[in-house]
Amino acid sequence: MKILVFDDAPAVGLRLGSYLADIVAARAELVLGLPTGRTPLPLYAALRQITTTRGLSWAGVRTFNLDEFVGVAPDAPGSYRAYMQRELFGPVGIPADHVGFLDGTAADLDAECRRYEAAIAAAGGMDVLVLGIGTNGHIGFNEPAPALHARTHRAALQAATRASNAGQFGGDVTCVPAEALSMGMATILEAKEILLMATGAGKAPVVRQLRDGGITTALPASFLQLHGNVSLWLDAAAADV
Ligand code: PGA
Numbered sequence: 014m015k016i017l018v019f020d021d022a023p024a025v026g027l028r029l030g031s032y033l034a035d036i037v038a039a040r041a042e043l044v045l046g047l048p049t050g051r052t053p054l055p056l057y058a059a060l061r062q063i064t065t066t067r068g069l070s071w072a073g074v075r076t077f078n079l080d081e082f083v084g085v086a087p088d089a090p091g092s093y094r095a096y097m098q099r100e101l102f103g104p105v106g107i108p109a110d111h112v113g114f115l116d117g118t119a120a121d122l123d124a125e126c127r128r129y130e131a132a133i134a135a136a137g138g139m140d141v142l143v144l145g146i147g148t149n150g151h152i153g154f155n156e157p158a159p160a161l162h163a164r165t166h167r168a169a170l171q172a173a174t175r176a177s178n179a180g181q182f183g184g185d186v187t188c189v190p191a192e193a194l195s196m197g198m199a200t201i202l203e204a205k206e207i208l209l210m211a212t213g214a215g216k217a218p219v220v221r222q223l224r225d226g227g228i229t230t231a232l233p234a235s236f237l238q239l240h241g242n243v244s245l246w247l248d249a250a251a252a253d254v
Pocket of ligand 1: 151
């Protein structure tokens with residue numbers, strides 16, 4: 014795993030934004046996997062800024078997000094779909110028909126997971142996938158457990174994960190759904206290139222385990238060690254340097 018360390022979270026966002034913008038500019042067609050949460054906010058801010066200053070076109074980009082809450086409609090303010098519309102899709106001009114998203118209000122959630130896998134495959138798989146990491150080592154909503162899921166699936170959210178998502182629901186953890194839909198471990202590991210962002214001292218313990226520990230379902234992110242093209246984009250606090 015390649016490890017890149019920058020001074021602070023805004024610097025991580027700027028450097029990763031610049032790296033991704035170069036890829037968007039260079040490729041006529043690009044399939045991007047994208048995360049939500051607090052960590053990627055500086056990345057999306059940087060991409061909005063670079064798009065304006067460079068006149069970057071996103072016309073050839075198709076996106077797939079990692080996950081979505083069950084029971085939250087795409088246009089509800091707490092949905093990850095609404096987050097992405099606000100932070101990236103709207104401002105840089107990615108049209109809805111280039112956006113792949115799980116629908117947590119689908120009548121048949123298992124069928125929705127299968128539809129998503131098929132849509133990613135039909136797009137030719139993800140060229141570049143940006144990931145965050147939970148303080149419990151989750152990627153997407155692949156939570157630590159005795160066994161992990163290979164494919165897109167329904168995931169029960171752990172208490173730490175619900176607590177860290179309370180901000181999306183007016184700060185009230187009881188309003189955070191207990192379940193989500195998430196890409197699985199194989200879905201993630203099939204991306205051609207993986208860029209994992211982690212910022213802040215709270216992520217330092219899990220980053221240390223990811224870097225130095227073995228591969229274990231107790232730390233789903235540790236499976237990234239099996240992938241040949243992963244880089245960690247860290248600030249000094251998360252890298253603990
Ligand atoms: P965060 O979430 O960016 O809000 O810390 C990361 C994650 O849970 O993947």
